[in-house]
Amino acid sequence: MTPKKAYHPVSVVHTINALALWAAALLVCPLSLGAQGWEKAFGGNKEDQGLAIIQTIDRGYLVVGFSESFPNGADQDIDIYLIKTDVDGDVAWETTFDEGLTEYGNAALQTADGGFLIAGEASFQTVQGPFQAYLLKVSDRGKYQWSYTYSDVPGSSIRIKDVTTSPDGGYLAVGFIEYEDANDDIFLLKVDEAGQEQWRKAFGIPGDDMAVAVDVLGDGYVITGNEDNPDGIFDRDMIVYRLDGNGNVVWDERVSTDQREVGNDILVTPEGNIFIVGAVSDNSDAALWKFGPNGNPMLFRAKDMFGFGDEANAIIGLEDGSLVIAGFTEVNAFNVDFLLIKYRQEGNEIIEEWATHTGDVETTDFATSIAATSDGGYVLTGYNALRLNFFNDVVLTRTDGLGNIYTNYIRGKVFYDQDEGCDLDNGEQPFPSWLVRAKGANQTYFGATDQNGNYLIRVDTGAYVVEAIPANAYWESCFPDGVPINLTSFYDTTLVNFPVKDMNIACPYLEVDISTPFLAPCTDINYTVEYENTGTVPASGAYVEVELDDELAFLGSSIAATSLGNNTYRFDIGTIGFNAGGSFTINTQMACTGIADGQAGLVSAHIFPDTLCTEPDPNWDGASVDVDGACVNDSIRFVIRNTGQQNMAQKRDFFIVEDDVVFITRDFQLDVNEDTLIAFRPPANPSVSTYRLIAE
Structure with a gap:
């Protein structure tokens, strides 16, 4: 039987290494050694907000919100904004969707096929509406698959705020419906897996009411939100409704005083208890309520951090039964920070373990959604802006298990x-x-x-x-x-x-890298070749030679190619300026058969001219090193190779960096054409991390 090959993406870098001080290889692999905190911002020079976040099955994150900075259509207005990152917060892809005039993405979940369902609202007439309920399905790479809008009587607006997977299949989206000549009502929309409507319901009190969050309880649901105070007081009351599988009300509860109470998020525990977070009092304290499965109130907690405003916008439950709440706190009159509170449950009581705030002192920071990371930390999304700046950016922040991020x-x-x-x-x-x-x-x-x-x-x-x-x-x-x-x-x-x-050396110094994000048999594989001149003068007559694996067939390239035989091709570039570079692509097709399990697909690139302009240092031992790497199953494998003319005369150091932090430092010494393998499998929770090896 002919053996079959399994290919792993390998990026091979060929440089002029005789004078190189450092060589490096970078990998993104499904492994981690623990949480490192960071905060990243996305967006442009207009309004951008993150409204929901989920950790994806590949241990990265999907942020959903809206953007005014990257207009996708002729209307030049607000569009749904999706950002997919790896575990380090580095962008895997980002995109906007503009099917109407104004679109908001308010909630998301990952579907069984690995894609994502986005729930929100879209307007096709004016920026202010009327809005229609909007469901958007995209692939795991953010490609459009389908979308539907759902409207009601002319002039009404349907605003969807949350979505969940239904116990009987499909999805339930919740929000509220605004009428032109009547009060707002809670709105429920049940669809199947393909987005086809199955039923809808609208209900509420004589005043305005809305649902903003939903979770599953048994074969039905619970929702929270707020409604007008029935006594005519100019404030809102928190509400919670228990619904059966058809959206019928089983019971409802509310918290009503002469001040403000709002529910912003809801969580059902494995025991069937219900936790709701939001805010209470006109001064706004972060609030936490607990109800039993039958609606009986069990406890209430309020948190006032600094004597100013506080609000809880999101809640998650951990495997040990602990609860983590995210929102915002006004530190002082000039600074708003993310708010994080952790509670542990002891019987019917909950005990605050810690409460913290984090953010930049130069910005106002609001957290709208939170997710637990696989390594014991938390990831938040929301928005922030510099003081006196009226436009926000989407923010993505990861903390450790105590809510800390590095702030220096x-x-x-x-x-x-x-x-x-x-x-x-x-x-x-x-x-x-x-x-x-x-x-x-x-x-x-x-x-x-x-x-x-x-x-x-x-x-x-x-x-x-x-x-x-x-x-x-x-x-x-x-x-x-x-x-x-x-x-x-x-x-x-x-x-x-x-x-x-x-160093008063007039000489070009050319480097080249070739890579592809994935390899699969019987598919088109696109390689990107990137080159740069890090020397001191322009390089004339530059060209790159690329050797392809035997299992790869050359289909074409973005610049002209000359076949040199043996699956090797030459690409003429011309002059590469000082401190300049560029790129081109090569399209190949991988064979459908004869691919052996465990064998890597290899391509190599070499750039010319590769002549050194100086005599080697008299202390140079004649050795040069290249580095390479691959993710193989649950292990990381780096290779350091001596590609020079002589053996290394003494030991040198290499560093392996994860999340910008060095966690392995060792020495190495190689004979000419000798290599050393550095392989390890971190005994930690699986995650997606970026690893870099830097060798002297």
Whole structure:
């Protein structure tokens, strides 16, 4: 029987390594060594908000909300905004949907096929409505699959706020319906798995009422929201309804005083108890209510953090029965932060374990949704904005199990110091993709510069030596020994710029990388080839040679290719400017048969000219190293290879970085053409993490 091959994506980097100070490989694998906190913002120069978050089956996250910054249609208005990230918060894909005039995504769930159902509302007439209920189904990669709108009598608006999977299959969406000449009512919409309506219901008191959250209880549901105070007091009351599988009311309860009470989210425990979070009092304290399965009130808790406003917007339950609440708290008159509270259950009592707030002192931070991470932390979404800025950004924040994130930053710019004055002058060119290292006594952090040469590293408190790592031996930092700093308090940001001088060597230095996100038999495989010149002058007559695996058939490319035989192709690039680069794509097809289990699909790229412009350092031992890596089942495998002319004369160090933190440091020493395998399987909860190996 002919053996079959199983292919794993492998990115192979070929560089001029004789003078390289560092070589690196980066992997994204389904493994983790524990939570690291971070906060990331998405959006543009208009209004963008995150309204719901879920952890996906691949241990990444899906953020759902709306954006005004990336208009997708002719109306140039608010659209549904989806952001899919890996576990590190790095974007896997993001997209907007614009089928009407204005669209909001308010809730989401992952479907059995790995895709996502988005629930919200859409207007086709004006920005203010009227709105129709809107359900959108997308694939696991954010591709449109189907959508439906659901309307009522002319002039009415249906606003969907939450959705859940139904016990009998399909989905239940909840919200409220606004009438032109009557009070608002709670609205229920039941659809099958394909979005076809099965039934709908609208009900409520004589005043306005709405549902904002739903969960499953037995073969039915419970919903929460708020309604007008029946005594005519200008405030809202919290409501909870128990519904059977057909949406009929089994029982209902409400909390009504002469002040404000609202329910914002609901959770049903495995025992059938019901927890609701929201806010109480006109001063607004975060609130938690507990009801029994039959609607009997069991307890109430309120939280006032700083004497200003507080509100709980979301609740989750943990496997040990604990509860975690997210919302916002007004720290002072100028600062609003995310609010996180954890409770543990002891019999019929709940005990507060901790309450914390987090966010940037320069922004107002509101958490709208929370999910538990697989490694014991939490991930939040919401929105924030700088003070006096009327536009928000979507925010995605991950904390540890105590609600902490790192709040200290080291930031700066790496740039070409042409006048060698060791300071930043107007017009001096930035260096993108340079590594910056902050080395502390207990932890080391890495960051990389963006296209403008800027870097930002989030770190814990402590003392560090910060250094820019030269791209090659043609460059030297003005601070070759690094810059010492000491961060002693939270919310501390330190600026460290790195002027970089050339070594009076007029020479190009070319690097190339080839990669693909996935490999599968009998499919088209698209490779991306990226190249750059990190030397000091332009490179003329540059070209790349790519060798494909025997199981890959060349179909085409985005630039002209010349076949050299043996499944090797040449791609002429021309001149690559100093500190410049580019990319092109290659389209291939993988064979359908003859693929052996466990064998990797390999492609390689080499860029020319590859001639060095200087004599080797007299102390150079003739060795150079390349690094490569792969995710193999539940293990990580890195390979360091000596591709130089001689054996390594002494040991060198390598670092493995996870979540920007070094967790493995070892030495290595290789003979010519020898390689070493670094393989490990972290004994931790599965997750998706980014791993980087950096070798001297």
